[in-house]
Amino acid sequence: MRTAVLRFRAHQVIKRPNEAIDRVYTLKEGWACRSVMFQDGRRQILSFMLPGDTICVEGICVEDYALPYQARALTDVTLCSFSPTRLHDVVFASEQQREFFARYVLEQKALAERRLADIGRRRAMGSLAQLVLELFRTLSARGLAEGTVIDFPLRQEDIADALGLTPAHVNRTLVLLKRRGVMEISQSKLRVMDMAELLATAIDN
Amino acid sequence: MRTAVLRFRAHQVIKRPNEAIDRVYTLKEGWACRSVMFQDGRRQILSFMLPGDTICVEGICVEDYALPYQARALTDVTLCSFSPTRLHDVVFASEQQREFFARYVLEQKALAERRLADIGRRRAMGSLAQLVLELFRTLSARGLAEGTVIDFPLRQEDIADALGLTPAHVNRTLVLLKRRGVMEISQSKLRVMDMAELLATAIDN
DNA sequence: CGGCCATTTGAAGCATGTCAAATATCGTGG
DNA sequence: CCACGATATTTGACATGCTTCAAATGGCCG
DSSP, rough: OOOEEEOTTTOOOOOOOTOOOOOOOEEEESSSEEEEEESOOOOOEEEEETOEEEEETHHHOOSOOOOEEEEEESSOOOEEEEEEHHHHHHHHHHHHHHHHHHHHHHHHHHHHHHHHHHHSSSSSHHHHHHHHHHHHHHHHHHOOEEEEEEEEEOOOHHHHHHHTHHHHHHHEEEHHHHHHTTTEEEEEEEEEEEEHHHHHHOOOO | OOOOOEEOTTOEEEOOOOOOOOEEEEESSSSSEEEETTSSEEEEEEEEEEEOOOOOTTTOOOSOOOOOSSEEEEOOEEEEEEEEHHHHHHHTTSSHHHHHHHHHHHHHHHHHHHHHHHHHHHHHHHHHHHHHHHHHHHHHTTEETTTTEEEEOOHHHHHHHHHHHOOOHHHHHOOOOOOOTTTEETTTEEEOOHHHHHHHHHOOO
């Protein structure tokens, strides 16, 4: 079934917008993201992809889909490569698998819409807290958290592009959180020092 | 197959968050929206639903899904009500229908993610222009546009909640567009007076 | 005609953006 | 292992888009 293990270096483009989805990938190691670019260089990150995520799920659902975003490695990544049609057959072989797959896609959709609400209706402090909690939850669920610490390879610019903010402002907000003893990023690790306070921050900002 | 025609009045809630999806609807007449509410009353509209759209598609894909948003009528609406399981069987009867359905869901997902990029990386003028163009395109495709005019029942507050703005600011932006002779809203109609200019506005803002 | 709701407008404040410089961190080659 | 260059973070001063709040105006429906 699995036909190859691929590697990309940090910042490399995995799939271009509108490119044919001839292969579908699962992310084995490293972080990636889906993003859209504007002509003038502005970037919006639609979602982060963590180990266990599927890249270009759309290829499993339909044929000849014009990908409305680009997929890019944020760190060095290793991928498992699959044939979309073969994967399609596997997924739709049993009703149970189909529903499992559907749940994954719907979860991703819900995640994007939570982000939409965060950007639209929260201040920087609130949406940043929400983003961190989301990453924390996901990594924990996949057994990739070490207690109160997670690997965190994102640059502040990546966070900014995910939240519709400026790197400068993300920095100021992170500094605030560190000063308050809520959380701290250093050496590609994120440490939550006061989870209760982080949850509170996420809710009322 | 179709078991009932339902009506809701403007502003009524069609489906609450976390409510069981015991029925799935198609929107026959009127406009609705999907939105999330915060404790303090802030609202983010995730998407507008126009005649022809399906409300609570999730019910077709999986069982026992916890709806992460609320569905609400924006105008008086008439719906066709369906049993999710029956609809499921119909959709997955043939490969062709399944793919058609998948395309619809992916289109909705892409639409939400365009909105995400609009809110995150455009100014009020740009995202407003994008929104109007999107509505225009969709209504045209469904044969519901009258040349350069469309029905437009949204209040400025609805637009604000969709774009993460304030009603006051939406108003100022609309006034600007009217003064520039680009477009105009009045009497629940939207008239595009200069489509080229509207497209330009959408791109470089 | 009257009441209600939506729109419009103004003045002031604030969150975030912009730009630029200083500092820290990281990877790499010597 | 160190030094260097490149890249990322941090910080400051200032600009601005958008918000807030409140009041006035306008439109629609019973």
